[in-house]
Amino acid sequence: MxxxxxxxxxxxxxxxxxxxxxxxxxxxxxxxxxxxxxxxxxxxxxxxxxxxxxxxxxxxxxxxxxxxxxxxxxxxxxxxxxxxxxxxxxxxxxxxxxxxxxxxxxxxxxxxxxxxxxxxxxxxxxxxxxxxxxxxxxxxxxxxxxxxxxxxxxxxxxxxxxxxxxxxxxxxxxxxxxxxxxxxxxxxxxxxxxxxxxxxxxxxxxxxxxxxxxxxxxxxxxxxxxxxxxxxxxFVAGFIGSPAMNLATFSVTDGAAQVGSARIPLERETLAKVTEADKGHVTVGFRPEALDVVGQATESAFPVEVNIVEELGSDAFVYGTLKGELASEAHLTSGAGDNQVIVRIDPRNVPQKGERLYVSIRPGQAHVFSSATGERLS
Amino acid sequence: MGGVTVQNLQITASNPDPALLDLPWDIPLEQWPAETLAALPRGISRHIVRFVRLSGRVIAIKEIGESVAYREFELLRQLRRLEVPSVVPVGVITGRKDADGERLEAVLITEHLQFSLPYRALFSQALRPDTATRLIDALAVLLVRLHLVGFYWGDVSLSNTLFRRDAETFAAFLVDAETGDLHRELSPGQRSYDLDLARTNIIGELMDLAAGELLDEDVDEVAIGDALVERYNELWEALTVSESFDSNERWRVAARIEQLNTLGFDVGELAITTDIDGTTVQIQPKVVDAGHHSRRLLRLTGLDVQENQARRLLNDLDSFRAAAERQNDDEEFVAHDWLSGVFEPTIQAVPRDLRRKLEPAQLFHEILDHRWFTSERAGRDVPMAEATQSYVDDVLRHRPDEKAILGLAPGETDELFG
Missing domain, CATH: 3.40.50.300 (P-loop containing nucleotide triphosphate hydrolases)
Structure with missing residues (x-):
């Protein structure tokens, strides 16, 4: 034609x-x-x-x-x-x-x-x-x-x-x-x-x-x-993707972004882009599928209390509340609301409501943004 | 709720009628039992639409996506506020579920316009040969009025319009605002696109009637579509164009206002500018409101009728005043006497069971017409009472009931959705 x-x-x-x-x-x-x-x-x-x-x-x-x-x-x-x-x-x-x-x-x-x-x-x-x-x-x-x-x-x-x-x-x-x-x-x-x-x-x-x-x-x-x-x-990070990306505020210390027990090493180029306006903080984004369920003892693991499990057959998601020191400092938001974190889990191994999980961000899968401008740094 | 499954209906309505709750909301609209429906729905719609009798009136129910339903409901309310002829929105119902708990579409409910006529019924009733022209004129007026208030329709068509008799013409009402948008002011691009779409849709609808052999073979569909564009442009020009003249021709200001009044519009605001040396004056209507005659009649008599009906009634009022030699009396007093001495007795002389065939103002208009014809034939002035009696016997008895025309055109079946 x-x-x-x-x-x-x-x-x-x-x-x-x-x-x-x-x-x-x-x-x-x-x-x-x-x-x-x-x-x-x-x-x-x-x-x-x-x-x-x-x-x-x-x-x-x-x-x-x-x-x-x-x-x-x-x-x-x-x-x-x-x-x-x-x-x-x-x-x-x-x-x-x-x-x-x-x-x-x-x-x-x-x-x-x-x-x-x-x-x-x-x-x-x-x-x-x-x-x-x-x-x-x-x-x-x-x-x-x-x-x-x-x-x-x-x-x-x-x-x-x-x-x-x-x-x-x-x-x-x-x-x-x-x-x-x-x-x-x-x-x-x-x-x-x-x-x-x-x-x-x-x-x-x-x-x-x-x-x-x-x-x-x-x-x-x-x-x-x-x-x-x-x-x-x-904005784009939070808008694109379903369920939405988790976004939290981390402090920059010793070449890493850290909040509570969660610690993400930052690349040198990323660190170089942090400015004074950021006041020592960055916004870190991690998708529900960038989280691994790990043992409590794992370094960088942080606790999440399960509120709802959404089972979609091939996938399952936990909608949970951050616990521990993170809860007060991370200012976490996600598609599910403030202080709510979304975690993709193994659909054949689904936790109960009220259970406590320990999760960590998979290396290399965090997105780092300026806390002052919101622009991508990583 | 009629013993159905538990529903969690949300009803958004300005003045909800409790009887709404008795309708079978747990059934998809397409499967509503015949006894619930007022008649078979007709017209061309992209959605399922059904008519239902409720507390003595007829409502139209349309199944439509939730956000679109709320949006259209709000738009229709705004159009009412702007006094654009449009259907009255009743409400939106969401949260419908069927017996198995499956979600059902939201519905938008509007009031069916009494005495309104869908174009498919009008075109195939073989009224007068110029029916098409008069419908197109009515639609052009509606489109101009919508554009004046900043409404972009987005899907102008005969299907999305209802017509009411208005003396010897028709008045058009918007029934579907789903694709519309209200702006502060429309750009020339928006207006021309809306008009172009109207032309295409109207020609398509007429071609459809022709394909169904419901249209006279001599009708030229494209010419009718072109007539809409022409009528629209003429009217838009008359209402909005700026004209300049010599400053000693100031009578032209009054002439322009009178011209607009004749077209049925009042001038709310007129911009007058003079050039620096004061030799030329430029005028441009800024705000024009339709309904010049109907507002005047409403003020004088309390009768709320359409523009051309009002014009006709006002003419009769003027002759009454002249015949009674009461030109120097206060107009309000004369109007009151005309109402109680002429208009009301005439309507009351029509048997009650026949009155529902036409609106009172339309009845009066037709009786005046009939009186003119019988007087001419008899070679004498036939009194109103005699004319009324003859109209009832010779004309009205044989007319179809137009209070609620919902059916398809004669010979037409509900092919698309039936």
Whole structure:
């Protein structure tokens, strides 16, 4: 299938709403490669939807520029940008055939019949809908109807697909199913796609690269692996990954980060980056899977009291409370709340609620951040 | 709760009706028993929607994701506050579980709009040939009003709109705000995109009716879609464009206000600027509010009706005043006499069982029309009482009941979801 492809570039793109002091999107610099699937992710109010709507032409750009390919589209009307918002309308027309449901926008645009049929057939092949083309939508399953909606965007052969939380109004089952379909379809089509979600799992499973935003500022761009292995700051560390990373305050003493019995040796380069503003502290992050259950006598082991065990079949997690000196000094946070630590454990050897475990951070798996700026040091 | 499994329902509503609790929330909406439902749902929706009679009214229930449900509920409340014609949100119910304890989708509940007509019923009723044009006009007015308050609809379509008769025209109401967003002000890009989407959706919906052989063959779907764009742009221009003129042409300020009043809008704020030497004046409406005539009628008579119905009633009030030679009387007093001497007796002369077929203001409008026709035919001024009697016998008895039209268009089956 012939499709024109294009890069997308945000060049210091800024959106400032009238009457507000802080830009909703602040000097965004982001380059999306030809054919790439980029996910904009972040908590509510981070500027991800605004960024997408700026690309769509639905928000004014108050500073900087936006390019599709080499073309500056900053002031171009939405319908002249050669983009398609996928899933903006997925109500199907009951009397029209599946083919007409997919191709009606081309008919409105006045494309020749033969051209419409060809485009629809090509799209149907990719979407596994060929045998349904001449049937009515009622013959389709929920998932197939979703694919017809995608077909509507595909037949228009736009340069860029835009999707703004397309799964948010689907039920949970259809959501997971459609997520996989969108991702594999995008790879087959190779159309540059910008996708917005608040759900980091969705971002990790779908994107070639992920851009994390917070308060209108780009925090980090990278592959799902980059975001997971080397989060650029405390925010990304806590946002990406499920269950979330544990984050605690450690003192820097004798070339190591230490709190209570827990001690993590620091690399020389990491130590060199600690500044006076850090006041002798660093923030240490460790994922639930970076913790080992060990004997009480083990050096660096610290105690955790089990509150809940979450068993997921292949995995199990303990949600526990820090005990001992750590509890008062570490200022620990995790996805489970303050002073709560999450530990991945062997699902075949699950502790009881109320039991006390001793855990230690696996060497080389701690993330060290500046306590003053939150930036990554290690 | 009807002896069902223990539910932990959370009901968010501004004024919850206890009868809501008696509905079978432990059953997926799609499987609700027929005796609970008001009628078969219709229209094109991406969600399951059902209508239910509850405490003497009809409510619409839509199964939808929890966060989306709360969001739409809040948006609909804001639209009500901004006085945009839209459905009344009743509430959101979450925490539904079925008999096996499986989670069920949250629901958004809205009040069904009495006397409203879905487009699928209207188009296939073979009303007047210009039905399509009048629906499009109504939708253009609604879209302009939404855009004036900063609402980006995101999925404008005939399916997401309900229509009410408004004298010889229709008034459009927003029924689905799921894709919408309220902004301080819309950019030209947002408006043009919304309009473009409206055009595509409307043409698609009409093509669907044509495919189902529910539309007259002569109807040009694309032309109707284009008409919406044209009507919208004309109205937007009339309401917002800035005009300049010579400073000695100041009557043009009053003329502009009158023009807006004729379009049914009041001017809340008008920016007037003069250039440095004071030779030219520039005016631009800043705040315009729809409902000029309906507000005036409400103030005079307490009747709360739609814009064009109000216009018609006000015209009748004016003729009443002229005929009684009471131009110098206080308008409020004349209006009171018109209400008790003309309007109310006319409505009361319609047998009670037929009154539910149309809204009172619409009844009055049609009786006025009928009176005009019968007078012309008889070559004399037919009195109101006689016209009413003849209207009831010759017209109203044969009209369908429009208080709650929920069914599909005649000959149509619920193909997509049935």
């Amino acid at each position: 012939y499709l024109i492809m294009a890069t997308v570039t945000y060049d210091h793109a800024t959106r400032l709403y009238p009457g507000t002091e802080r830009p909703a999107v602040d000097q965004l610099n982001l380059h999306v490669e030809d054919g790439e699937f980029l996910v904009l992710v972040g908590p509510s109010g981070c500027g991800k939807s605004t960024s997408l709507r700026m690309l769509a032409g639905l928000e004014d750009v108050n500073g900087g520029n936006i390019y599709i390919g080499d073309r500056d589209v900053t002031d171009v009307q939405p319908k002249d940008r050669d983009i398609a918002m996928v899933f903006q309308n997925y109500a199907l027309y009951p009397h029209m055939s599946v083919a007409d449901n997919m191709g009606f926008a081309l008919k409105i645009a006045g494309n020749p019949k033969a051209d419409i049929r060809q485009r629809v057939e090509e799209a149907a092949k990719i979407l596994d809908l060929t045998e349904y083309l001449d049937r009515k939508p009622k013959a389709l399953s929920g998932g197939q109807r979703q694919r017809v909606a995608m077909g509507r965007a595909i037949v228009r052969q736009p340069q860029v697909f835009l999707m703004d939380e397309p799964l948010s109004n689907l039920d949970a089952k259809l959501r997971v199913q459609t997520r996989t379909q969108i991702a594999s379809l995008q790879r087959r089509l190779g159309v540059t796609t910008v996708y917005v979600t608040h759900d980091q799992t969705e971002a990790l499973t779908m994107g070639d690269r992920i851009a994390v935003l917070k308060d209108g500022l780009l925090q980090q761009v990278g592959t799902p692996r980059d975001m997971y292995d080397t989060p650029a700051n405390v």
